[in-house]
Amino acid sequence: MFERYYSELKELKENFCERKLISLKKAGKYIFEDNKKYLNLSSNDYLGIAEDRKILNNFLKIADFSMGSASSRLLTGSSYVYAKLECLLxxxxxxxxxxxxxxxxxxxxxxMSALLxxxxxxxxxxxxxxxxxxxxxxxxxKMFRYKHLDYENLEELxxxxxxxxxxxxxxxxxxxxMDGDIADLNKLVELKNKYNAVLIVDEAHAFGVYGSRGxxxxxxxxxIKDIDIIVGTFGKAIGSMGAFCCGHEVLINYLINKCRPLIFSTAIPEINIAFSYFVITEVIPNLRNQRRELLITAQKLREKLASLQLATTGSSHIVPVILGENKTAVNASKVLIDNGFYLLPVRHPTVPQxxxxxxxxxxxxxxxxEIAAIPELIVKAETV
Ligand SMILES: Cc1ncc(COP(=O)(O)O)c(C=O)c1O
Structure with missing residues (x-):
């Protein structure tokens, strides 16, 4: 009865594309699996907030919130804690x-499904x-996909x-x-004005890290003022859970009425919302130096990768090393993990074939x- 699924899984395995869940323990920047310790370089906890027990304990001192919201935001899930964070944003x-x-x-x-x-x-x-x-x-x-960051192609379309x-x-x-490169938002603003379009920008990996206030x-x-809808997430640099968008009143009111994942899902608990508020107000403003250091480390790593002729893209704290075939990325990941660097392979469909x-x-x-050895290990893995 399940033959189709068995055979598709087998094919994924043969193509080095099978995914598995892992059971690990985290402590600060480290991961522990089977009693071995690894440096965690595969999470989106860019500022180390999610695993910082000091931040958590400071938050818990003032936390008096429920652990379940028990309904959608349109029923009773929308507590004052939500309103406070929305006002702040x-x-x-x-x-x-x-x-x-x-x-x-x-x-x-x-x-996207509500507005289109x-x-x-x-x-x-x-x-x-x-x-x-x-x-x-x-x-x-109707969707047209323009070439990545190619705004001439976008204008043609x-x-x-x-x-x-x-x-x-x-x-x-x-x-x-997945590429760590950055859009030219002012160019997109120019095009959206010229062609009477709505501009939506997803800041998932930049919120908390970039800009003078993060x-x-x-x-x-x-x-900011020229973008119609900005989306941000709390599950990455903020170290919490959830997401937000902000924009013109009519768009937000429309979403409250039409956005199905908002309407038909139980709201995340107050405690998460309160933690996001705490991090944005009490933690992020004090991390200017850390954010600067993060980008300096990224720059040094990129220079080292380039000196070894390893292909990378972008200029941010996300540093991809593009290896081509699934098998090569899987091999590199194995060598890196064996050497204490928790770096998982990224394959299709997460990135193009x-x-x-x-x-x-x-x-x-x-x-x-702490990471200076990584580029040489990747070169070594390529020659295995
Ligand atoms: C650009 C972008 N937007 C949205 C999401 C989804 O966010 P979440 O993990 O909060 O569901 C991701 C997840 O990695 C992402 O990379």
Whole structure:
């Protein structure tokens, strides 16, 4: 009866593409598996907040919140703790309104599927995250995928197709999760104005890390006010759980009425929302030096990779080493793990075919000296 699934799993295994869940223990920047210790370079805890017991204990001293919300936000799940965090986000971004979701996946699938219909068109960077693509697929809108960060290609598509549809949306990540490169948001603002489109920017990997107050790349590029909807997540640099978007009042009110993942799912508990609030107000403002150090480490690592002719992209704290075939990335990951670096292979469909890689996800509490051996180990793995 399940033959189809058996054979598909077998095929994935043969193509070095099988995924497995692991059972591990974390402590600070380390991972423990089967009594072995590894440096954790595969999480999105870029500032080391999720695993910082001091931060957690400080939060718990003031925490008096429920562990379950027991309903959707549209029923009784929307406590004052949500309202407080939403007000804070609207004030920080100077937007009319904000809306919290259970995760970035809920946010993107919900926003894209709610705002788009059959009559509409969306222009989507080719390397945008699966949650954005899944939301677009749910909407039945016409989608054009422009070449990654290629705004000439985007303009060609806008020129050719924009006028055939009612609403047009341009959607991009600000810092691309698997390539570590950064969108030119001002160029996108120019195009969205010229072609009368709505601009949505997903700051999942930049929120907390970039910009003078940690608001993301839009803050760094000084264009928050020109972006229609900014999405951010709390599950990465903030070390919590959930996501938000902020923007024009009518868009947020529309989402409250139409966004299915918001309407039909139990809201995450108050305690998570309160922790996100605590981190944004009490922790992030004190981490300026750590954020600067993080980028210096990334720069040094990129220079070392380049000196060994290893292919990388981008300029951020996400440093991919692109190896091509799944098997090569799986081998490199094995060698790195054997040497104490917890670096998992990234393969299709997370990245395009034949661009399998190890994605070095740097953290502010890991120094360059601790990771300096990685490039040579990758070279060694390539020759095995
Ligand atoms: C760009 C981007 N957006 C959204 C998400 C989903 O966020 P979450 O993990 O909170 O569901 C991810 C997850 O990695 C992501 O990379």
């Amino acid at each position: 609207s004030a920080l971004y100077r937007k009319d309104k904000s809306l919290i979701f259970n995760s970035g996946y809920h946010a993107n699938t919900g926003i 219909s059959k009559r509409d068109v969306v222009f989507c960077d080719k390397l945008n995250h699966a949650s954005i693509l899944d939301g677009i697929k749910l909407s039945d809108a 806008l020129q050719k197709h924009r006028n055939d549809y009612e609403t047009a949306i341009i959607v991009t990540e600000s810092l691309f999760s 608001l993301g790349i839009a803050e760094e590029q000084n264009c 034949n661009t399998a890689r190890v994605r070095i996800s740097l953290r502010a509490d890991i120094s360059y000296e």
